[in-house]
Amino acid sequence: MLRLVKQAGHRMFLLADKSANAVFGTAWNPLYHLGTLSFFFFYILLITGIYVYVFFETGVATSYQSVEYMTHEQWYLGGVMRSLHRYASDAMLATMILHLLRGFVSDRYRGSRWFSWSTGVPMLVMVFILGLTGYWLVWDQLGQFIAVRTLEMIDWLPIIAEPTARNFLTNTSVTDLFFRLLVVVHLGLSVFLLAGMLLHVNRLNEAKINPPLVLGSGVTLALLVLSMIKPALSHAPGDLSTSPTVLNMDWFYMFFYPLMDIWPMGAVWAFVAGGLLLLFFLPWLPPQKPEHIAEVYLDDCSGCNLCVQDCPYEAIRLQPRSDGHPRFKEEAMVIAGNCVSCGICAGSCPFSTPFRNKEELRTGIDLPNRNIQHLREETTQAIAQLSGDGKVIVFGCDHGVRMKGLELPGVAAISLPCTGALPPSFVDFALKNGADGVFLTGCRMGDCYHRPGNVWVEQRLADERKPQLHRSVDRRRVSWFWAAVSDEKLLIRGIEEFRQQLPATGSSDPAAAKPGTANRRPANRGQQ
Amino acid sequence: MKLGQYLGQAVMYGLFIAFIGYFASSPAYTFMEPDVALVKLTFSHAGKRMQPCRERTAEELAAMPSHLRKKKDCPRGRSPLDVEMELDSQLIYRATMAPGGMSQDLASPIYERIRLPAGEHRLQLRMRDDIHTEGFNYTLDEIVTLRPAQILVIDFDSEHGKFQLE
Numbered sequence: 001m002l003r004l005v006k007q008a009g010h011r012m013f014l015l016a017d018k019s020a021n022a023v024f025g026t027a028w029n030p031l032y033h034l035g036t037l038s039f040f041f042f043y044i045l046l047i048t049g050i051y052v053y054v055f056f057e058t059g060v061a062t063s064y065q066s067v068e069y070m071t072h073e074q075w076y077l078g079g080v081m082r083s084l085h086r087y088a089s090d091a092m093l094a095t096m097i098l099h100l101l102r103g104f105v106s107d108r109y110r111g112s113r114w115f116s117w118s119t120g121v122p123m124l125v126m127v128f129i130l131g132l133t134g135y136w137l138v139w140d141q142l143g144q145f146i147a148v149r150t151l152e153m154i155d156w157l158p159i160i161a162e163p164t165a166r167n168f169l170t171n172t173s174v175t176d177l178f179f180r181l182l183v184v185v186h187l188g189l190s191v192f193l194l195a196g197m198l199l200h201v202n203r204l205n206e207a208k209i210n211p212p213l214v215l216g217s218g219v220t221l222a223l224l225v226l227s228m229i230k231p232a233l234s235h236a237p238g239d240l241s242t243s244p245t246v247l248n249m250d251w252f253y254m255f256f257y258p259l260m261d262i263w264p265m266g267a268v269w270a271f272v273a274g275g276l277l278l279l280f281f282l283p284w285l286p287p288q289k290p291e292h293i294a295e296v297y298l299d300d301c302s303g304c305n306l307c308v309q310d311c312p313y314e315a316i317r318l319q320p321r322s323d324g325h326p327r328f329k330e331e332a333m334v335i336a337g338n339c340v341s342c343g344i345c346a347g348s349c350p351f352s353t354p355f356r357n358k359e360e361l362r363t364g365i366d367l368p369n370r371n372i373q374h375l376r377e378e379t380t381q382a383i384a385q386l387s388g389d390g391k392v393i394v395f396g397c398d399h400g401v402r403m404k405g406l407e408l409p410g411v412a413a414i415s416l417p418c419t420g421a422l423p424p425s426f427v428d429f430a431l432k433n434g435a436d437g438v439f440l441t442g443c444r445m446g447d448c449y450h451r452p453g454n455v456w457v458e459q460r461l462a463d464e465r466k467p468q469l470h471r472s473v474d475r476r477r478v479s480w481f482w483a484a485v486s487d488e489k490l491l492i493r494g495i496e497e498f499r500q501q502l503p504a505t506g507s508s509d510p511a512a513a514k515p516g517t518a519n520r521r522p523a524n525r526g527q528q
Numbered sequence: 529m530k531l532g533q534y535l536g537q538a539v540m541y542g543l544f545i546a547f548i549g550y551f552a553s554s555p556a557y558t559f560m561e562p563d564v565a566l567v568k569l570t571f572s573h574a575g576k577r578m579q580p581c582r583e584r585t586a587e588e589l590a591a592m593p594s595h596l597r598k599k600k601d602c603p604r605g606r607s608p609l610d611v612e613m614e615l616d617s618q619l620i621y622r623a624t625m626a627p628g629g630m631s632q633d634l635a636s637p638i639y640e641r642i643r644l645p646a647g648e649h650r651l652q653l654r655m656r657d658d659i660h661t662e663g664f665n666y667t668l669d670e671i672v673t674l675r676p677a678q679i680l681v682i683d684f685d686s687e688h689g690k691f692q693l694e
Contacts, residue, residue: 155639161634163637163639165639222541222544232552243565243679245561245677246558246559250551251555252551257557
């Protein structure tokens with residue numbers, strides 16, 4: 001059941017990706033930058049928050065007045081800043097939720113990924129508290145509603161002896177001191193949130209925390225336009241002798257408040273706290289089966305650091321040599337808890353070459369279940385089963401288009417845990433052993449299941465990253481297309497076109513063999 | 529990039545701000561109908577002791593460690609509170625509030641929100657804070673006029689032993 005829900009959700013995201021890619025292009029597709037957009041909205045919140053705080057006068061009577069001053073008297077800047085502050089907070093929550101949903105439906109939250117997932121849940125709570133205290137501080141009828149209903153909810157817990165909501169019974173019972181405390185909570189928590197955000201990406205290698213400039217500018221401009229055409233406004237001032245009746249509620253943050261009117265408070269707590277607990281422990285419900293952790297083979301490890309640089313999950317470190325090797329001072333060491341079995345380390349190892357004349361082919365670091373020995377055998381067998389002209393080997397991944405569907409006449413497909421796990425020398429190997437062309441595919445650029453896998457592949461082919469594709473390889477015989485699962489037809493068309501354009505066997509073009517001569521290419525498609 | 533893509537982006541950004549702008553304040557939520565008032569019956573009052581204090585005998589004091597010798601023995605348990613509220617002679621609220629604390633020696637907190645139609649009403653309150661007493665030992669009988677959306681707080685002044693309307 002859960003699997004079906006995830007599959008349906010994943011398909012919806014892929015459909016949305018398709019539309020967004022058509023409009024924004026892959027590089028600027030906001031759906032590929034949900035996490036970085038959340039960071040970006042936080043930056044807007046910080047800047048606008050500082051401005052608003054300068055004019056904000058903390059106190060029961062003064063809070064509302066100072067916000068009203070900004071909104072109406074200083075509408076051209078203070079009002080815009082206030083509106084941006086509100087809308088950026090809504091946008092941040094929206095992108096966080098979408099980021100979370102995307103991670104869930106694409107199964108990027110279990111196993112070693114639990115850390116990023118589980119650190120994200122407390123951040124979600126912090127964002128809610130920040131949002132609600134922000135509304136509370138305005139001390140209008142909405143702030144009053146949040147104050148009283150939140151405290152009534154807290155009072156339901158049996159650990160509270162005296163109802164805290166009694167502090168908000170009458171106008172005289174609310175103090176300026178409380179508002180000062182609330183400001184401290186609001187400001188202090190934003191610092192904790194920033195720390196949490198950095199912790200959230202701590203385990204990711206080369207984590208991106210900023211969206212592309214164009215996208216950042218686009219959303220800022222959009223929020224600015226929204227702030228101009230629909231400025232954030234307050235309700236009537238808070239008055240504890242009168243109950244709010246109709247509220248223009250911010251549903252992003254306050255969706256659970258109406259539940260207090262229709263459900264018993266215990267049920268609301270079960271929904272909110274139970275939901276959060278469920279989210280937090282989701283990576284273990286059910287736990288992912290133990291993965292095949294990458295292994296280091298010291299005979300072939302020189303401690304070159306390439307696998308450390310390429311591992312997206314910071315699962316590899318260098319440590320002092322344990323075998324007393326006379327030349328190499330360090331060796332790779334796998335942090336089992338961080339390894340997700342993507343195999344990118346094997347793709348990055350300079351020893352991962354199928355040309356080595358060893359009975360049992362080994363490399364410095366590899367997956368025990370899908371090692372380069374298997375890959376060499378698979379490649380050799382795949383080429384052997386092809387006949388005629390235009391024999392193409394497709395290397396793809398387990399998370400993109402289904403590889404079996406690509407086995408067309410003259411085409412054999414091999415799937416890897418990630419295309420980034422393919423050592424570039426295998427391209428050379430395939431061409432030298434009978435293939436006329438090698439076609440690479442994998443997840444959509446920007447949405448790689450193993451984050452930078454396809455980026456690493458492109459850079460290795462373009463001689464921008466070690467290990468590079470050998471200079472002698474005829475680049476006309478190598479192409480790639482990064483495709484979402486829904487792009488199967490496009491991918492097949494791309495492979496067919498590539499086959500038709502392959503130069504005749506034996507023809508050579510020295511310029512085409514020169515690395516780094518590729519033209520600027522579309523983000524998902526290229527040929528060297 | 530083609531013109532169509534720029535237009536598409538404008539549409540997408542437009543949808544984005546429409547989504548954010550709409551749900552940031554809409555749809556409106558009716559928390560309370562405008563012709564309704566809210567009564568908050570809330571106070572924190574400690575009931576009388578379940579058992580009265582008694583003087584310890586000389587023998588009892590002698591048997592106790594010197595630093596714990598207090599002349600009076602006061603069992604900690606407090607009476608629960610029985611509270612009733614009638615509106616226009618109709619019973620609308622009745623509760624027995626247990627004392628707080630592990631030893632049931634703290635005040636009994638009460639916090640109830642009751643929505644009532646606005647207008648003039650006869651409000652009667654009764655409370656008993658001693659299980660040894662027959663009937664209620666604190667009462668209030670008052671005509672109140674509730675304006676729409678008014679919050680009427682019913683508190684209890686423990687020091688003077690009387691209900692208060694605010």
